[in-house]
Amino acid sequence: MTQIHSMHTHTCNELRLEHIGQEVTLTGWVWRRRDHGGLIFVDLRDREGVTQISFDPEHSGGTAFHAAETIRSEWPIKVTGVVRERPEGQSNAKLATGEIEVLVSHIEVLNTSKTPPFQIEDHIEAGEDIRLRYRYLDIRRPKMMANLQMRSDFTFAIREALHKRAFMEVETPSLFKSTPEGARDFLVPSRIQPGHFYALPQSPQLLKQLLMIGGVERYYQVAKCFRDEDLRADRQPEFTQVDIEMSFVEQDDVMSALEDVLRDAFAKMGVELPCPLRRMQYWDAMDTYGTDKPDTRYGMELHDVTDIFTNSSFKLFAGAANTDGQYVKALNAKGAGTWPRAKIDKLAGVAAEFGAKGLAWIAFREDGSINSPIVKFFTDEEMAALRAEMDAQPGDLVMFAVADRLGADEILGGMRCHMADALDVPREGHDFLWVVNFPLFHWDEDRKAYAAEHQPFTLPDTDDLEAIKANPLAAGSCTYDFVMDGYEAGGGGMRIHNAQMQLAMLEMLGFTEEGAREQFGFLMDALEFGAPPMGGFALGLDRVCMLLAGCDSIREVMAFPKTSSGSDLMSDAPSAVSARQLKEVGLRME
């Protein structure tokens, strides 16, 4: 038993029938208070739980009872008393300490409190702004406290699993060089070298590769990362990843090591990781689920129905079926076939968000009839083939996308998620898989150039540089994303450890050799000094904790998150600084 060093002898979640008769000291906040039958009852709350304490004028003595009359919600107090069984019929089965109470003989009021701006209860109506402004009160709510505790436990479980396997924790600098890695850097002006700037790391990617070249062999770090992006609902300017890298390894070594680590860590949270994890090829995921992060707890898979319509008189489908690279794909949303027409018509707007120009659909009504703007163009054979392929039954809604492969996948992948939510498709437990072998590049229409699908440092799945150059979009990579419950919970890949290959890749991404050396010279130098084969991974800690906590937002698993405009509402950061501070770094406002 670890010794307690605290004002209390027990936490508020510790006392049971076996403690009856013991004198104990508890500390915590006054939560709920009831005056009843000349007695005062208080629910005392600490981090761990709640214990009922009671005061009566006779046993508590006049002083304690009098003090009890003055205490109010959220006052921190320290009480000493004897544990006793609650009277018949007053025990509370919902509370771990519900069978006992503490009859207080001595109370010390540790501080007073103003009335909080919202109730310290799990179910509150308070808006998020006021919760963030008074975050120190918000985290007193049992659910928030449990989320923070869970995050701490999970983080420790991962560290423990890594430490046990001889991974070395290495701290990499937060003040580093500005290198474009997709997102915008946060800049930090230097005072000692005016006109020069550090950047906060978007990830320790290059540094961990340098550690591998340096011989660390197995590295990890729970690393704070920074991206100055326009904040969407669930993005934060700073976030945390469990960053891992290994050397003298092949891809299967890395994936197996990661499975061992993740299995151990999730097991500590009561979640079983079915190892070896399923591996799904990137294009299989895209074609079947319309996403590279499928939630496979439900089906609603995408079907390629192009061939059915080769000779169709429905020109949209036939045109696609007779054009190279164009597809007709379909999705069966079971249960939505009963929706009224007006509700179905609104789905076109949803599909548009995923890139569709319109939405063709067929509603199979419960009474056996069919409602659809397009079936009049179909032959009986086409209809029969479609019914068979889509397993269409009364009550089903089949919808179509017509586009190139990626386009059709993305439209129906988006609709699949939307329909799962709309139909409240059950998704029990957790779902884990690897999605592997991402494309090396995608085409960036804005920049009119190839862009790295994962990273500029990712190892191609072939040494044949000429083949890659001949058809860049067909090139695969040694990559693996860890998908949990339909979220990209982590991602990794093998890295290029050959200087020439790295230069060739950067050139394919539009760098001149000079530009590549200017940005990544230190990496390319390092690759010349005996870089070993290496690969690694980064787990999105915030997101995984969000999923483990069953929350909708990563803000629910962060102590002090920022708003979507990047503000900390509690401290009012970011804020203006003094002219002197600006002058010291040689800057002024535009």
Next chain:
Amino acid sequence: MTQIHSMHTHTCNELRLEHIGQEVTLTGWVWRRRDHGGLIFVDLRDREGVTQISFDPEHSGGTAFHAAETIRSEWPIKVTGVVRERPEGQSNAKLATGEIEVLVSHIEVLNTSKTPPFQIEDHIEAGEDIRLRYRYLDIRRPKMMANLQMRSDFTFAIREALHKRAFMEVETPSLFKSTPEGARDFLVPSRIQPGHFYALPQSPQLLKQLLMIGGVERYYQVAKCFRDEDLRADRQPEFTQVDIEMSFVEQDDVMSALEDVLRDAFAKMGVELPCPLRRMQYWDAMDTYGTDKPDTRYGMELHDVTDIFTNSSFKLFAGAANTDGQYVKALNAKGAGTWPRAKIDKLAGVAAEFGAKGLAWIAFREDGSINSPIVKFFTDEEMAALRAEMDAQPGDLVMFAVADRLGADEILGGMRCHMADALDVPREGHDFLWVVNFPLFHWDEDRKAYAAEHQPFTLPDTDDLEAIKANPLAAGSCTYDFVMDGYEAGGGGMRIHNAQMQLAMLEMLGFTEEGAREQFGFLMDALEFGAPPMGGFALGLDRVCMLLAGCDSIREVMAFPKTSSGSDLMSDAPSAVSARQLKEVGLRME
């Protein structure tokens, strides 16, 4: 046994006589290579150690032997072969694997390497600049790799000790509000809110206090901290502290909990912490050792000899002895009494660095004679009393400081450290103690104001605000520094949890109420909502690791440290950024 996921079957520090006859696969870098008697011997090095591998044309086969002829220093290779005993007389007792070698049957060259700019050996002559520029090669040196491993192990040991005791790891933001805490903030301009800035935290001090108000009760974080100070030899712009805070505690609770945690963590490194740790009052430390972070592995204590000279005809001493608040203090540097006069005279320059205007001294020569510019003014009685007080023996050098209490302490405290180094006084093992009860304030002559000795949030050791105001410099505080080997390895204190007391303290530090609310309003708001008693601690991780590694500089226990001008020589950070990047945050160069 944890499963290996690697190209190798064993590390280069694993094979022993018991493995003889086994076929094994090793990976690592070619370290030293010898061609001898038609055979090729290579020391193969990985993170863990070194194994000798050998190639012979007969057993290794022509292909492997031919490949072995091409390999050069720092090429990463993978070899397979059979473990055999080294021939009679060729075993190496200094090497853990020194009794065996691996006769290679297959070799795979994983990469080539240019010739490194310096030898990968522990004892190198290379300057620090080139070591930092090629840091990825520098950390291949066994000592650097051992330092990084030790840091990882110690960090994990602390986390484990904290986790076991129900401390919750909570991540606090790195993008926070600029608040003056002594040093300059690093600023981070906001793009979404131009003209506004985040600051990187100098420490999570306020945030951890808010976590206590939020009910976390036991918090820890291995926290990156940032201070934009002019870098001295051993300061870094970013450093790491193990940050700890507890609530519902008294000072002894915190100190006992810390002792438990530190004892466990140091024990994992083979270092015994003698608990309960000695506690030394701040003024005892100052008066006896002349510093608030004494190394008590050696004596050379300071003596107050003021009273001896009350009636002295040596006016300097007598003047001090007859002036309130002035002291004559002395130090006996045993062994320096034999120094030649010229060498002794140079000590005045050293003393000047610690604030002395000159240095009076008495050299007791081995032959019984005395050499000193001042003894001619002393009476026999004064001399006898001095000899007795200072235990002066032949070979001793007694030196004096005449100043106010703090001034005399600091001069002789500095001389004590200087003389210990100059005389190479043995300091075996490690030395741990608490220094407690620091003054609440010191007088800041530059600002002409009181400044917080520890922090503006530190709890005074009395509730009597009037007494504090009447004599601020006499006020004590609930503080404790963790001193290791003469370094401040950590510091902590109890915090003010009463809003009025906090405001009063800020006012004593020169804040108006308005100014205090502007800077610390969110803290003072929070204190109004039932803040519990709290206290905490921060351990300087870099410094402790430096001491555990037996190094002189924290740079030796950091993977990627910066130079004294704040540069990363490897990546060339800080660097210029594009005009677009500046424009995005609404700034331009002065």
